[in-house]
Amino acid sequence: MPRARKNIQSLERGFLILELLSMSESPLSLQTISNAIQLNKTTVHGLLATLHSLGYVSKHNHSYSLGFRCYELSKPIEQKNEAIRQHFVPLLKKMAQVTNNTAYLAVQSGAKEYLYIDAIEQDNPLTIRSPRGKREGLTTSAIGKVFLSFDDELRRTLRLENQISPTLETELNQVVLSGYALDLEEAEPNLNCLAIPLYLDGKVVAVAGVSGAASELTVTRLKHFANIFLKF
Template sequence: MSKTPKLIQSIERAVALLEIIAHQGGAARLKDLAVISGLGKTTAHNILQTLEQLGYVHRRLGDMNYYLGGRILNLSRIVGNDYVFRDKMRPVLERIARESGATVYFAVPSGDKAAYVDIVDLKDPLFAASRLHDREKLEGSSVGLVFLAFVPGLGKRVLATRANALSKNILLEIENVRIKGYALDLESYRPGINAVAIPWRESSGEVRSSIALSGPAAELPRQRLIQLAWMMMKHVASANLEGSRSVFGKTI
């Protein structure tokens, strides 16, 4: 007869809190979490602070609820719906690629890196296929700046653990991305290559992915990238509007 393994209490408690948040519809207050779990408020709060620092829960400004964080949602994404996600966004990526003439990327957070779920390169499809599911660091890229600016907890975690790898003006750059709604990469990630990225939001308003385009710096100077950012936003807004008019594939 196999011996019952010894359980680590702190892990049991952390998992219980995550499950309670999920069962409460993805959001729950500290008071309710403590009552349902049977933990003291101080204990529950300390565990939640640790989970928040690690990116498994997060809180929104002015909101008392704890929400499931991007890091735990990424785990479910990795095992389940990458292809569904990709298929949903493919028409948007193709429209952006045709209008810009650039290579277009659809990226999602993967741990503390970015993973490419889809790439559209109308001139070189083989290049696009070779880069699929590549995971790259966030530092220096336009996609990385979008995730640092908009994915709850990720920016704080990367700044705390990899601050030396980031530019001296990173906090200002992140704030500019939040204000403008797009991020520029002017040969920061790869010499001779410029890029621009925008966030893509789910219906809840949470940023779960980023759309970017890149190409030779000579063909995509700063002003051109800014114009393309607005074009990308227009296509994303149009796609979101079309999606909101449809329920289970039927127009409403």
């Protein structure tokens, strides 16, 4: 039986530091970083020194922040996401108008998460506010189910890590057949969601979704909306 791949620990720790620095509005001390990622100061200092020498971390006296190399790396990704957003924003607006609920646009972010890159809100007191810029797990929502359903390699990876239950596996197969995924109060109580894959050049590049109160977006209504959206 194939084994799950193991991450390279030092690389994983380096990115953990970068993610921590990206969430801070001001430079962080060695002690603060060490405490936050639960590693000893000697190990953290070595990782910071390497990242600093490569330009991914800037040093300010005894504190650290992201280096400009990080911004250079992010530009192509930002441009790609903006191109995707511009291409699908008309569809997103239609989905929000038809359902009178918030419509989302998400792209995959690694092997375990996706990232919301846009959202269109409606003036509905029962709708969910925009999660733009937020990350979610692939196995906990309708949007995540779509990414998993149409990416065999991704599904295989999570299967090896025992992240996909038999029930979820069956559901993912159904998503492939129907072309859409539902989340019926799985991610959050009283919240139902619908998601569909978005294609460019024959490949799924993003996922669009709508969510709202379970009392308003019932299963019957979600399936009705799915049939409409798949024809757009």
